[in-house]
Amino acid sequence: MKKILIATDFSEDAWNAAHYAIEMHKDEDCVFYLLNTYTPTKVSGSFMAEALAGHSLESVIKSNSENGLKKVVGRIQKTLNYPNHSFKTISSFNLLVDEIKKIVNRENIDLIVTGAKGASGLEGVFLGSNTVHIIKCIKNCPVLAIPSHFRFTELSEIAFATDFNRFYTITELQPLLELVKTFKASIHIVHVQYKITELTEIQQFNMNMLCKYMEGIDHNIHTVTELRSVSNTLEAFAEELNIHLLAMLNYRHSLMDNLTKEPIVDRLVFHSNVPLLVLPELGMGASSASKKHSVIHFTD
Structure with missing residues (x-):
């Protein structure tokens, strides 16, 4: 229950x-x-x-x-x-x-x-x-x-925003994975960078672990350039890919942590009307064939 x-x-x-x-x-x-x-x-x-x-x-x-x-x-x-x-x-x-x-x-x-x-x-x-x-x-x-006035629609496209700087446990991602499996949704792992650079070894390892958790799930990896602010970039990404739900993990120095610290004029109410799922940090408790990796450059 x-x-x-x-x-x-x-x-x-x-x-x-x-x-x-x-x-x-x-x-x-x-x-x-x-x-x-x-x-x-x-x-x-x-x-x-x-x-x-x-x-x-x-x-x-x-x-x-x-x-x-x-x-x-x-x-x-x-x-x-x-x-x-x-x-x-x-x-x-x-x-x-x-x-x-x-x-x-x-x-x-x-x-x-x-x-x-x-x-x-x-x-x-x-x-x-x-x-x-x-x-x-x-x-x-x-x-x-x-968001205001947003009515529920079947979750076919879900995004998970990350910078790959932290190792996620399967327990922390469980609420997200349950949603993905319940609605048979595709998940889009989105990595926002100020300037596109290669991943560090740690980031590469964390990305590979995320993909391992998502074996059997249709998932894609997207690297996007920052557009004015993180919130603005994610809004544009959600609109571009018709995302129904955006998820993040909330931990110190995470995207979510940085997002809530942005100047208020840069915080958007998500005009694309995307619900936001914030996962708590719980701590410790190989790529699949379906993985695809794209690089997206947004311009003002």
């Missing part, structure tokens, strides 16, 4: 992320944990009016949170009623990331799902501030970020 945690603020972007996750796992036995966290730091006029009417501010916000979660479950049951799915709701007076950490550890969560739009809703932001915070702070569970 797969356990999936979906963070929601009751926005349409959050609903879209939940819709995607449910459709993505429609053929699997799953328990979905719907989480809404609240704090009294920002309250609307209606909350204040209810508080002045004799209810404590915290009780008013808690009630709205619980009722909001009930409405989400009702909406799911009307539009996405799969018999192999069950739902649990969690309304918590806590900071989002702190609560996610607790639930992941307590419930042994397999996947965290969140929308990719920032709280500000501004264009030109690669990931929302909450999503970036989740990716940086949650070290023991994959995170799936869904």
Whole structure:
């Protein structure tokens, strides 16, 4: 039974992320944990009016949170009623990331799902501030970020971005490999370089190990030149190859680590509408015949 945690603020972007996750796992036995966290730091006029009417501010916000979660479950049951799915709701007076950490550890969560739009809703932001915070702070569970308005489509083309500087264990890649096998997808290993150079011996070894893990899976290796920024390059790559999902491993000095440190003006919300799967670093626990290697040069 797969356990999936979906963070929601009751926005349409959050609903879209939940819709995607449910459709993505429609053929699997799953328990979905719907989480809404609240704090009294920002309250609307209606909350204040209810508080002045004799209810404590915290009780008013808690009630709205619980009722909001009930409405989400009702909406799911009307539009996405799969018999192999069950739902649990969690309304918590806590900071989002702190609560996610607790639930992941307590419930042994397999996947965290969140929308990719920032709280500000501004264009030109690669990931929302909450999503970036989740990716940086949650070290023991994959995170799936869904762009606004992107609806689930069968995953036939999946990309995995890497610089080949780190050895990946099969355990770390397991969530990605399971997706690839479930949807019988092709996987595109994409290596972004500022300037195309030959791989070092270590990089070559790590690349060969990746290919070994993917024996029996249709996979290709692409070396691409950087276009203004890593995020911009990956966006162009995803659009060029019609990628349905982009995956990365999150570790110190990784592409994902560098990506979240790029200047905010360079962080894109992925106008190509590609969901992002961030795999956690778990540590230690020959090329196949289908491997092809291409070099792509992007130009401004």
